[in-house]
Amino acid sequence: MIRSLLANPRLANWLYGFTPPERGPVVLGHRRVYIVPTRLGWLFGASLAVLLVGSINYAISLGFALTFLLAGVGLAAMVQTTRNLARLAVSAGRVEPVYAGESAQFSLHLDNRAGFERPAILLRHLASGAQRVVSVPPIASTEAVIPVLAVRRGWLPLGRVMLETRFPLGLFRAWSYVEPEARALVYPRPERTATPPMSAGSLPGAARAQSSGNDDFSGLRSYQRSDSPRHVAWKAVARSDDMLTKQFSGEAAAELWLDWQQLPASLGTEQRLSRLAGWVLAAERAGALYGLRLPAVAIAPDRGEVHFSACLQALALFEAP
Amino acid sequence: MSSVPHPLAPELRAVNGRELAGLILGLVIVVSPHAGRAPWWLTVLVLGLYGWRTLIAVLNMPLPPRWLLLMIGAVAMVGIRAEFHMLFGRAPGIVLLVLFSGLKLLEMRTQRDALVITLLCFFLIITNFLYSQSIPAALAMCVALLVIVTTMVGLSAPQRSPHANLRTAGLLLAHAVPVALVLFLLFPRVQGPLWGLPQDGYTGVTGLSDTMSPGTLARLALSDTVAFRAEFQGAPPPQRLRYWRGPVLWDFDGRTWRMGPTVFAPFRPPTGGDARYRYSVVLEPHNRDWLFSLETAASLPDQARFTADGEIIARRPVRERRRYELVSVANPVPDPREDPFVLQRALRLPEGFDPRAIALADEWRRSSSSDSQILARAIDWLRSSRIAYTLEPPLLGPDSIDEFLFDSKAGFCEHFSSAFVFLMRASGLPARVVTGYQGGDLNPVDNIVTVRQSDAHAWAEVYLRGRGWLRVDPTAVAVPSRIESGIARAIPEGEAVPLLMRRELRWLRSLRYNWEAITHKWNVWVLGYDPQRQRDLMAFVGIRDSDWRNLTAALFVVLGVLVALLVAWSLRQLARPDPVQRAWHHFCRKLGARGVRRAPSEGPRDFSERAARSLPRAREGIQRIGDLYLALRYGAEAPAAKIDELRRLVRELRVT
Numbered sequence: 001m002i003r004s005l006l007a008n009p010r011l012a013n014w015l016y017g018f019t020p021p022e023r024g025p026v027v028l029g030h031r032r033v034y035i036v037p038t039r040l041g042w043l044f045g046a047s048l049a050v051l052l053v054g055s056i057n058y059a060i061s062l063g064f065a066l067t068f069l070l071a072g073v074g075l076a077a078m079v080q081t082t083r084n085l086a087r088l089a090v091s092a093g094r095v096e097p098v099y100a101g102e103s104a105q106f107s108l109h110l111d112n113r114a115g116f117e118r119p120a121i122l123l124r125h126l127a128s129g130a131q132r133v134v135s136v137p138p139i140a141s142t143e144a145v146i147p148v149l150a151v152r153r154g155w156l157p158l159g160r161v162m163l164e165t166r167f168p169l170g171l172f173r174a175w176s177y178v179e180p181e182a183r184a185l186v187y188p189r190p191e192r193t194a195t196p197p198m199s200a201g202s203l204p205g206a207a208r209a210q211s212s213g214n215d216d217f218s219g220l221r222s223y224q225r226s227d228s229p230r231h232v233a234w235k236a237v238a239r240s241d242d243m244l245t246k247q248f249s250g251e252a253a254a255e256l257w258l259d260w261q262q263l264p265a266s267l268g269t270e271q272r273l274s275r276l277a278g279w280v281l282a283a284e285r286a287g288a289l290y291g292l293r294l295p296a297v298a299i300a301p302d303r304g305e306v307h308f309s310a311c312l313q314a315l316a317l318f319e320a321p
Numbered sequence: 322m323s324s325v326p327h328p329l330a331p332e333l334r335a336v337n338g339r340e341l342a343g344l345i346l347g348l349v350i351v352v353s354p355h356a357g358r359a360p361w362w363l364t365v366l367v368l369g370l371y372g373w374r375t376l377i378a379v380l381n382m383p384l385p386p387r388w389l390l391l392m393i394g395a396v397a398m399v400g401i402r403a404e405f406h407m408l409f410g411r412a413p414g415i416v417l418l419v420l421f422s423g424l425k426l427l428e429m430r431t432q433r434d435a436l437v438i439t440l441l442c443f444f445l446i447i448t449n450f451l452y453s454q455s456i457p458a459a460l461a462m463c464v465a466l467l468v469i470v471t472t473m474v475g476l477s478a479p480q481r482s483p484h485a486n487l488r489t490a491g492l493l494l495a496h497a498v499p500v501a502l503v504l505f506l507l508f509p510r511v512q513g514p515l516w517g518l519p520q521d522g523y524t525g526v527t528g529l530s531d532t533m534s535p536g537t538l539a540r541l542a543l544s545d546t547v548a549f550r551a552e553f554q555g556a557p558p559p560q561r562l563r564y565w566r567g568p569v570l571w572d573f574d575g576r577t578w579r580m581g582p583t584v585f586a587p588f589r590p591p592t593g594g595d596a597r598y599r600y601s602v603v604l605e606p607h608n609r610d611w612l613f614s615l616e617t618a619a620s621l622p623d624q625a626r627f628t629a630d631g632e633i634i635a636r637r638p639v640r641e642r643r644r645y646e647l648v649s650v651a652n653p654v655p656d657p658r659e660d661p662f663v664l665q666r667a668l669r670l671p672e673g674f675d676p677r678a679i680a681l682a683d684e685w686r687r688s689s690s691s692d693s694q695i696l697a698r699a700i701d702w703l704r705s706s707r708i709a710y711t712l713e714p715p716l717l718g719p720d721s722i723d724e725f726l727f728d729s730k731a732g733f734c735e736h737f738s739s740a741f742v743f744l745m746r747a748s749g750l751p752a753r754v755v756t757g758y759q760g761g762d763l764n765p766v767d768n769i770v771t772v773r774q775s776d777a778h779a780w781a782e783v784y785l786r787g788r789g790w791l792r793v794d795p796t797a798v799a800v801p802s803r804i805e806s807g808i809a810r811a812i813p814e815g816e817a818v819p820l821l822m823r824r825e826l827r828w829l830r831s832l833r834y835n836w837e838a839i840t841h842k843w844n845v846w847v848l849g850y851d852p853q854r855q856r857d858l859m860a861f862v863g864i865r866d867s868d869w870r871n872l873t874a875a876l877f878v879v880l881g882v883l884v885a886l887l888v889a890w891s892l893r894q895l896a897r898p899d900p901v902q903r904a905w906h907h908f909c910r911k912l913g914a915r916g917v918r919r920a921p922s923e924g925p926r927d928f929s930e931r932a933a934r935s936l937p938r939a940r941e942g943i944q945r946i947g948d949l950y951l952a953l954r955y956g957a958e959a960p961a962a963k964i965d966e967l968r969r970l971v972r973e974l975r976v977t
Contacts, residue, residue: 060451061847066446070497071500072498119481168473168477168490169470
């Protein structure tokens with residue numbers, strides 16, 4: 001019931017006291033830190049009631065003293081539990097792009113500007129349930145990495161994160177929600193069939209053969225059945241699952257156009273993107289010069305990390321909402 | 322929202338060795354005072370259970386199966402039932418709780434079980450207070466509380482050092498003290514008990530009983546336990562006048578004296594007398610209804626009644642420490658009026674006992690012309706009888722009076738008073754035995770007279786026609802030093818006298834006097850804080866006729882202030898930025914005053930570079946501050962020397 005109410009974003013925003021996502025470091029103000037007794041807290045309270053009744057019944061003065069001292073401890077614990085979260089500054093760090101199906105590693109910096117330690121703070125990513133427990137030393141900041149499974153390509157926002165603490169006695173549970181502005185870029189899941197983009201004949205697009213000597217090593221590309229075993233890069237194979245072939249300048253290094261239009265019409269959008277991503281991956285690995293042509297975007301042939309990322313980003317954000 | 326379990330949830334986390342050690346330490350402190358009271362086999366069993374759990378943790382063994390624990394518990398319960406003849410009294414209940422702590426420890430898997438044990442510790446602490454609420458007991462329980470709270474902190478923050486946990490626990494307790502003080506003083510107190518107490522609620526208290534037979538007072542006199550303390554306004558009476566009246570015994574069966582039926586009477590203050598003493602008595606609970614008063618009481622405390630034979634009787638047995646105010650008069654003029662039935666009762670003797678004593682009394686009767694002459698002869702006889710005063714009287718046969726007077730010739734005050742009253746009755750004078758305390762120790766530190774069980778005494782009262790009841794202390798007659806200078810001088814050397822009664826340990830006595838003075842304050846102000854004292858306190862601060870309503874109001878106001886202070890403390894700690902941040906803010910303010918304001922989105926590096934460009938004269942300083950700030954803020958360490966340098970640079974920065 002409450003969960004379904006919280007699913008309503010407007011209601012949740014009003015309830016949480018902020019409109020997500022928030023830019024820059026989010027400081028957890030007192031109004032955003034909620035606190036309720038835990039089950040142990042209720043049990044503690046019930047025990048105090050029993051102790052009090054016993055003290056009255058047997059007229060034990062020190063029983064009163066004990067009961068009241070414990071009540072004071074409970075009260076002090078409540079203040080300390082709130083303090084453990086209050087004014088903690090939360091900010092999101094950089095996130096590396098991932099392929100769909102992998103986990104994006106969101107890093108959150110918890111910045112403690114107060115002169116006391118903040119132990120045992122739980123961060124829980126509400127959508128995925130991923131959680132981490134961290135302690136923040138006085139006047140320091142701690143990084144917590146929250147893995148979030150990237151299901152679909154495009155921008156993956158971090159979403160709402162709950163910070164929770166039961167320190168120091170576990171009698172109270174204080175929590176707060178943050179939704180820092182952080183998003184991870186999710187590339188389409190690359191197709192693992194690894195259709196070779198190199199075999200000029202079978203490939204669509206203009207492939208221009210270059211002729212040069214057979215001796216200069218120029219990179220690696222995916223293994224093809226016709227490759228000589230002498231050219232297989234065994235060292236690299238040992239490190240990865242894919243069979244790789246050493247490529248020499250003398251071999252055909254192609255300038256490829258990876259073109260959306262040339263893919264079979266039977267493939268859906270996501271499958272096309274997956275295949276293109278697989279090709280980009282393979283082409284980059286092979287050290288080829290490759291370009292990408294999508295219905296609205298065209299990226300000129302190039303190679304290298306920047307180009308590779310740009311291609312994958314274009315695929316990730318293709319017709320993104 | 323998915324329902325992934327909380328990694329810190331107490332029902333999931335297993336207890337580690339350090340937490341277990343904290344729990345066992347707390348338990349041992351809390352349980353050890355019970356060790357002397359519980360059956361020895363149970364103490365051994367429970368310690369064994371603790372040891373077993375420790376072994377399991379050390380050797381990484383599995384926990385015992387539940388059926389085994391249930392069996393141990395069942396067997397132990399049968400043992401407790403056999404020992405106490407019940408299971409649900411106070412003492413067996415406490416012993417069960419101690420047993421349960423060991424069993425619970427052995428089925429403890431997760432943090433939740435550990436937390437249940439910490440709560441159990443709180444209950445064990447309060448059960449200790451049922452037996453002793455002394456200052457050492459309170460201190461021991463404070464240590465236990467610190468250990469338990471430290472363990473609780475450790476449970477909620479794993480991987481934190483015990484030292485840090487101890488500090489947190491100390492901080493929590495320090496914050497709790499003012500709250501506890503306010504609650505203690507202002508929480509509306511109700512006079513207990515709320516329900517009937519178990520039958521054995523008050524056994525095991527020492528004190529005078531309503532009967533006296535040879536040996537009862539001598540046994541009591543070996544106890545150093547405090548009976549009551551009296552605080553006099555002005556000078557206390559001298560030792561020889563300090564007769565504290567307790568139960569009056571009338572009926573004798575040849576061996577034992579009994580009180581017989583209590584006859585209440587309207588209170589008649591005595592007339593005449595030498596000196597008046599106004600004092601208050603703090604009476605230790607003795608589970609009887611009589612209150613002790615200095616002879617002769619000239620006022621009646623609240624909630625007490627007076628009997629025809631001069632006892633003061635409380636409405637209920639004294640089961641908690643009770644304080645009452647009294648006025649007494651020394652040596653008043655006796656009242657000659659007395660009921661003939663009462664005098665008849667004061668002459669009754671059992672048939673067929675002690676023929677030699679009866680013969681002696683007959684001889685006095687025949688050779689005397691008046692009652693006072695009989696009394697004088699009896700006192701003379703006793704003075705010259707050479708009967709020894711001893712804490713270790715020999716055992717007496719059926720004719721106990723004869724054997725004491727003529728054969729063994731050694732006894733304690735119950736022998737003297739019993740024999741004397743017997744002789745008086747046999748010679749035709751109405752007489753009765755009065756028990757109570759004689760003397761008491763005057764503490765020069767706070768002028769309080771402490772009366773112990775070792776001051777227990779019995780004396781006689783004889784009725785002279787036309788004069789009334791007169792006190793005669795046969796012990797004082799035979800052994801004058803007992804009354805003049807206390808029991809320690811009167812007892813022959815070599816006999817066991819309670820340690821604190823011995824004369825030679827002077828330094829020990831002075832130490833004890835100071836300790837006694839503290840204890841008295843503790844008793845009156847901490848342990849004796851009851852609804853009456855609460856009303857007095859409220860009247861003192863100006864709230865008359867305080868009831869639970871204005872007490873609750875006052876409580877909430879003061880508590881509110883305290884919580885506000887606590888919150889303010891936590892906010893102040895939050896608001897204070899660290900020195901690096903303070904220096905940086907100072908730097909930004911300085912530059913802002915020159916028109917170089919930091920944009921909210923501008924990082925420290927960008928800002929200091931921009932500031933260096935726009936204020937070229939201070940460029941070097943600005944750059945050094947920027948670099949230092951970045952190093953301190955985002956570097957791995959922040960050495961104090963660097964922080965000081967940053968502050969100095971900011972202070973000395975000239976941007977004009």
